[in-house]
Amino acid sequence: MCSIMASKLKTYLEDPFLSRLYGVIRRLPPLKSISVDLTHVCNIRCTGCYYFEQEMDAHVSPPDDEAFDALILGEKERGTNFVTIVGGEPSLSLPRLKKLYDNFSLSVATNGLKRIPREGFENLPLGVAVWGSHQTDRVLRGGGRLDVFKQALKNYRDDPRAFFYYTVAPGHAAEVATVVEECIQNGNRVLFNFYCDIKDLGGDYGYRNGFSPVISAIDAMIDRYPEWILLNSYFAGVITTGRLLSDRWGYETCTSISADNPVNADRIQNGKTYNRHFRAYNSDFTTTRRCCTGVDRDCDSCFDTWEHFSWVMLNMKKHLESKTLFTSWLTTTYLFYMINNLLDEPEDAALLPEIHRRTRGAGCV
Ligand code: SF4
Numbered sequence: 001m002c003s004i005m006a007s008k009l010k011t012y013l014e015d016p017f018l019s020r021l022y023g024v025i026r027r028l029p030p031l032k033s034i035s036v037d038l039t040h041v042c043n044i045r046c047t048g049c050y051y052f053e054q055e056m057d058a059h060v061s062p063p064d065d066e067a068f069d070a071l072i073l074g075e076k077e078r079g080t081n082f083v084t085i086v087g088g089e090p091s092l093s094l095p096r097l098k099k100l101y102d103n104f105s106l107s108v109a110t111n112g113l114k115r116i117p118r119e120g121f122e123n124l125p126l127g128v129a130v131w132g133s134h135q136t137d138r139v140l141r142g143g144g145r146l147d148v149f150k151q152a153l154k155n156y157r158d159d160p161r162a163f164f165y166y167t168v169a170p171g172h173a174a175e176v177a178t179v180v181e182e183c184i185q186n187g188n189r190v191l192f193n194f195y196c197d198i199k200d201l202g203g204d205y206g207y208r209n210g211f212s213p214v215i216s217a218i219d220a221m222i223d224r225y226p227e228w229i230l231l232n233s234y235f236a237g238v239i240t241t242g243r244l245l246s247d248r249w250g251y252e253t254c255t256s257i258s259a260d261n262p263v264n265a266d267r268i269q270n271g272k273t274y275n276r277h278f279r280a281y282n283s284d285f286t287t288t289r290r291c292c293t294g295v296d297r298d299c300d301s302c303f304d305t306w307e308h309f310s311w312v313m314l315n316m317k318k319h320l321e322s323k324t325l326f327t328s329w330l331t332t333t334y335l336f337y338m339i340n341n342l343l344d345e346p347e348d349a350a351l352l353p354e355i356h357r358r359t360r361g362a363g364c365v
């Protein structure tokens with residue numbers, strides 16, 4: 001870091017709140033992350049699931065334990081300390097999930113239909129998916145019949161491990177308040193995600209409509225329930241506009257590409273930041289693919305919150321231009337650590353209102 005930037009950072013850290021958050025993060029070991037398709041099967045078929053839409057489950061023969069154990073061993077030797085579980089539904093592969101849990105910090109998303117037990121997974125951070133109101137969720141995830149959201153609420157009521165990972169479609173902003181309030185009444189916090197419409201449904205679901213009404217609805221929830229919302233206003237703006245200062249989101253700037261895969265060789269040469277450790281393992285536990293959520297997917301459809309976390313977190317230097325930007329970077333990064341139970345100290349939910357107060361309205365920088 002150049003001396004001007006170092007001096008700016010020093011000035012920003014005279015603020016006790018920023019100093020506290022920055023100190024907590026800097027005391028932790030650097031993240032060395034990968035993603036793994038834990039399984040290629042699922043008990044539902046959501047409309048627009050990136051995994052099945054790209055037929056990533058095709059031609060996969062169930063791998064044996066030997067391949068899985070070799071993956072764990074190899075990644076431990078490589079220094080990996082954080083694994084995002086992707087692919088099919090992790091609750092259908094508990095013995096392997098347990099092995100990963102015993103060896104790494106994890107980020108897990110589940111559809112919520114089958115409960116992941118507390119026993120053996122006491123501190124597992126769980127993002128429980130919901131894709132809209134009961135009616136919308138039933139259409140998108142339940143084949144028009146099954147109320148997956150209802151079952152997920154029941155399975156994770158007052159479970160301190162679980163937050164709802166709420167994917168909102170562009171034309172469904174009117175549902176946000178009801179869904180959030182139901183999650184909160186259930187004792188669970190809420191992290192937002194944005195519907196990518198990989199199946200190209202268009203209309204209410206089409207990302208080309210933009211997410212402005214959804215952002216307004218999320219901001220209203222931040223104002224009303226700051227201690228329950230895990231996405232700050234700045235970060236919501238980055239994800240939905242695809243803008244991070246002078247950079248635009250897409251393959252050429254994406255940080256979540258498999259660094260070992262030759263398909264990304266040209267991208268890696270373009271000088272843009274990327275996660276040098278990252279690999280997205282397929283469910284054979286041996287090969288990797290282009291990125292966490294894609295083989296040849298159109299990056300214009302990528303509004304995935306987890307990938308954007310990486311984009312912001314790896315671009316700290318860009319955020320040193322002003323205290324407002326640095327605050328946005330720091331609070332976004334802190335939220336990632338908080339959500340994934342990576343903090344040394346117990347999660348301090350009391351910080352959430354101050355995080356939101358400082359980043360409210362910062363989404364358009
Ligand atoms: S629950 Fe997850 S893995 Fe299963 S179809 Fe839906 S999005 Fe895909």
Ligand code: SF4
Pocket residue numbers: 249250251254255256257290291292293294297298299302307
């Ligand atoms: S689909 Fe998303 S995560 Fe994959 S390369 Fe494109 S922008 Fe990155």
